[in-house]
Amino acid sequence: MDESEIPIDIHTSKLMDWLISRRHVPHDWSKRVLTVREKINEAIKDMPEDKRITALLAETEMSSKNLFGQYTSKRMKDWVEIVKLYEKDNIYLGEVGSLLLRNVNYEVPALRKLITKAITLKNEYDKKEVGYEKNADSIIRDFNSTCKSLGIKGSKxxxxxxxxxxxxxxxxxxxxxxxxxxxxxxxxxxxxxxxxxxxxxxxxxxxxxxxxxxxxxxxxxxxxxxxxxxxxxxxxxxxxxxDDDKNGDSDVIDFGEDTTEQINFDDDIDWGISTVEEQEREQEHxxxxxxxxxxxxxxxxxxxxxxxxxxxxxxxxxxxxxxxxxxxxxxxxxxxxxxxxxxxxxxxxxxxxxxxxxxxxxxxxxxxxxxxxxxxxxxxxxxxxxxxxxxxLKQKLSSHEKMLASKEFIKLQRAEAIKEGDSIKPKLELLIKKSKELQSQIEEDISKRYKGRPVNLIAGVIMYESPETLQDLCINCIANNLESLCRPVQYCDGVTGLTSKLVFKDREAYFHSEISEHLLTVLCNKGKLTDLNITLFDSKSTRLRHVHLQNANLLTRKGLRILKGHCISSLEATGLKVTVNDLIMCLGDWTLQNLKSLNVARCSFLELDSTKYCVVVALSKLHNLRYLNVSCTEFNTHGLGIVCEDLPELEALDISNTNVDDISALRKCKNRLQSLALCNLKISNYSVIPVLLDLKELRVLDWSDDREVNPFEIFSPVKARVSQLLQSVDRLPHLISLDISGKDDINIKDVSVFLETRPNTIFLGLLYSDVCYSDRFVDVRHSEYNPKLVVTGTASETQVLESLRRYSARPLYVQKTLYNLFRLTPTYTRPRVDIIKLVLKGMALHPMQFAVQMAATACLYNLTKGELAAKIHPSILKDVVELTLTAMENFPKHYQMQKNTLLTLCSDRILQDVQFDKYRCARLVLICLCNFDDTSINRMSVAICSILAAKICTNETHLLGAQPVFMRKLLEIVRNKVETQCVDITIKFTLSALWNLTDESPLTCKVFLEEGGMALFLSVLEVFAGECAVETKVLGLINNIAEVAELRRQLMIPKFILILRKLLVTSGHIDVSYFAAGIIAHLASDGPEAWTISDISRDFILQELATAVELWGMPEGEMVAYRSFHPFFPLLAKHDTYQLQLWAAWAIRHVCAKNARKYCPMLMEEGGYKIIYDLSTNANVHENVRAICSSILKELQC
Incomplete structure (x- = not known):
């Protein structure tokens, strides 16, 4: 692989440390800059500061040169000295690096903060303007309504x-x-x-x-x-x-909060109506x-x-x-x-x-x-x-005028905020533009010092998203390295039944509750929470208050008994294999008496020895429980009666997707139940509405349904009509949150009645209903629009994102929402990490739901494509890749799904900068390549594989390349291009993939030959003669085969040797000639007896090899990348054939000179130093070989 293409990534925050540690900039550069600045201040008095000053002065001061060509003008001498001081020890690089760092860390964020503040003020003023206008309209409507009821016009x-x-x-x-x-x-x-x-x-x-x-x-x-x-x-x-001025003192604007309140017309009016016994009243007549x-x-x-x-x-x-x-x-x-x-x-x-x-x-x-x-x-x-x-009535008119005056004042304030924000934007754009130029110049300067390798300053002015928090990184590090940080010890406490437990190697280690709970959650999410690992959370070294266990399928009762030692107030244990009763038995006495919240969704109430009876008796022990979630379990009507009777503090209950078919028992807690969720319950129309209306303390009600087609729906109970609930204006006075998504009989009239009679409503669920498209929910200018009301639906981005947040656990809702989100994503021009996280959450929770994964992968592509990926932190992109690969794995035969995933993965940013399981990715991409015969899939697949194959270890390349089905498909793509004589990006990527897969992989090389690869590549060299990029990749792969001694005889083909000799001698490209020489060197290394080509003698071609090597100049960049130097050592040992030593030594010197930081340590570690040293000091070695070896030693000693 050409190492010149491997980028150098430097985090901008570490730029100065990087420059100083690699001695590009001295430690005291800042002091030296002060000296330069002093000289500039003296020289700048009568001219602008610009590096081009020296060029200008060279023209204007040309006549001031002396006999020896030196300038005699003091002005010119000053600026020449300033430039020299700047360039000495790269002082300028330290200053521009510091300037870039200041811009990125302080200047740009400060300006963005000011713009954000201006936008926030504008949004607040928008809301206030709408509020004032709404209040003004409401007041005048109330005034007119009152006048109409009184039968007057309201003028006199x-x-x-x-x-x-x-x-x-x-x-x-x-x-x-x-x-x-x-x-x-x-x-x-x-x-x-x-x-x-x-x-x-x-x-x-x-x-x-x-x-x-x-x-x-x-x-x-x-x-x-x-x-x-x-x-x-x-x-x-x-x-x-x-006749008085109705405006009163309206010229004095009162902007107090009380101006937004509507006047209660009837508060202090005594109608004189009473049905009680009248008091006696004395009157004088x-x-x-x-x-x-x-x-x-x-x-x-x-x-x-x-x-x-x-x-x-x-x-x-x-x-x-x-x-x-x-x-x-x-x-x-x-x-x-x-x-x-x-x-x-x-x-x-x-x-x-x-x-x-x-x-x-x-x-x-x-x-x-x-x-x-x-x-x-x-x-x-x-x-x-x-x-x-x-x-x-006059007060109403006065309040109306005050609202209008306040609205006009807010307009002025909003205009000022907009003006201020607009004035800052050009400054920010200019600063970003200049910072980008500065960043590019720094990258270009560093690149020149590393032979043209690409340099990327990460998290510079184009990187906006912050990385993970330090706590997240530390917790993930602990979770990933439990084996090295902990040790198992013999253990027997008579409680858990375990014989060993896990403890920290550091006996003083103690985690407080926040860290302990975070680590427990991360281990659970990573699938590492076993009976042994959970013993790490002993009450002596950790503290748990709020426990979250999701899908911890590896836990049994033995492991869960570790919870007895903790005082737990909130427990979420969803998707466990352990029954709910067993889980409760694993809790300590304090927890049983004080547990406030319990979520056992997707668990089981059925005992292992029973497949019929739902046992909920253990819940009765939790006397202080306030929140209970038993959704998606076997919980039934009998159990509902028990918990309503035995849990006197119960305030919130979720019985969604259970077997409850009668909720009459809820009347037992009608005076305390504040939150109720009963999604998808099969309850008859005759019982649900009366019970719900009796729950007079209810604040939150989720009565939504999934619109899933059920052929037996006609046999289910008649569904209650939600309109009956919406029209009950005098019931449920405290209700502020209602979710009726998926209901059939929703209309805007009933919803409007509901909202008008409950103005404090903060949430309304309307997914799967056209009502969400009403102007009162999407148009901020609408008279009934309420900015405090949160609505779920598909009418706007706000509704869609809220739906993703609230319904992430419901696949049908996630699918519906993602379909509508996809319509919005093509319009985004800036990174939306907030949306990406919501999409990823839905993907993670429903890995086997094809519709969800299909929509999610399409959205992820739009959210991470092109320049957007460069502005998203690698940790987020890592999650994107991992869930994308899971989708590939679960649905390998779905064409569009696979295409969506390839579109996302085929990104330089992802493939080069993101850490993920590259072997898994390469394997899945190759499987996709084999499953479909499609041009676009072929192109993306080979592009991804060509990059990943160079980034995985040799053992993994063995596993991939040794599979004949993969090799056949790759060779088939090459064969099709040969037949059509088409040189495009696809064949180049395919050849690169084959080259990297065969690198130091004898088994892959063998499969390549067995599948007819050599004959095909001969055709490639003939058909695409003169195509440097193609010839380099073909010869690079064959060079990998030539390194395998037992396969060399299969390369001894006269036709191939003739082509090889031609490329060695006549190719105008050093990289083509280089690999041709390498193949010849390896084939000749087996001795004269193994050389079976009669048309060209071994000695003759070796002499041509030596001549070619001696004529090579030093290329500008790296031509190749090596995993190790072991293939060269046998060639260096051929003292009877110096041409082989010459090529091997030249190859080692090339990579060591171009990338000393990587290859010099590698050469030392593999024992190459002694070999090179012996050659350089051996008088019997050819002088050209000794010269090259001496040059290598100098590189090693630097």
């Missing part, structure tokens, strides 16, 4: 109210007419009371009076005589206030008995005076109650006492007749309690009320 409020009040007597007369329709009902009630209780009792006295006499004055009702005259109370209205004049309160009509009106209302309510009770008794199956005691004359009224009596009674009640009528009742009887009412 007091005057209009006074005019409208004149219609109040007519309102009372209409009510009086309605009361006359109650004659039959009142008569029925009076006769019933008198017949059952007391014949002297006279119920409904005032109501009966109005029925007989109408709406008379209070005087006539009191004194049972008609007044001769009536002195009516005059309504005095001061209309001067209507001026009654002129002789003249029978009604004055004061007595002048009011009965329906126009609060006290008498309340008495009438009490009678109406009493009558209504009686009729409702009577109707209820008649509907009951058994006769009540009232039925038998009524006289026969009253029992003639049937149910229909009673209902007809009830209707006018309810009409009268509604008229008496009508808000408009009550407003004018108070206006007519309370002189101050009209002032209060007018003042409140």
């Amino acid at each position: 409020i007091k005057k209009e109210l006074a005019e409208k009040a004149s219609e109040f007597p007519q309102m009372c007369e209409e009510i009086a007419k309605e009361i006359r329709n109650l004659k039959l009902a009142a008569s029925f009630y009076i006769h019933a009371v008198q017949s059952i209780l007391d014949t002297k009792k006279h119920p409904l006295e005032i109501l009966q009076y109005v029925i007989e006499n109408g709406n008379t004055t209070v005087y006539q009702w009191k004194y049972k005589k008609i007044p001769s005259s009536i002195k009516a109370v005059t309504l005095l209205v001061d209309e001067a206030d209507d 001026e009654i002129e008995e002789d003249k029978n004049i009604a004055t004061g309160d007595d002048a009011h009509t009965i329906l126009g005076y609060p006290d008498t009106r309340n008495l009438i209302l009490n009678d109406v309510l009493e009558l209504e109650t009686f009729l409702k009770v009577r109707i209820h008794e008649m509907k009951s199956e058994t006769d009540g006492l009232g039925l038998t005691m009524l006289p026969e004359s009253l029992q003639i009224y049937d149910l229909k007749a009673l209902n007809e009596m009830l209707i006018p009674v309810q009409t009268v009640k509604q008229s008496l309690t009508n808000p408009t009528s009550l407003h004018y009742l108070n206006i007519m009887t309370n002189q101050k009320y009209i002032d209060q009412l007018a003042e409140k």
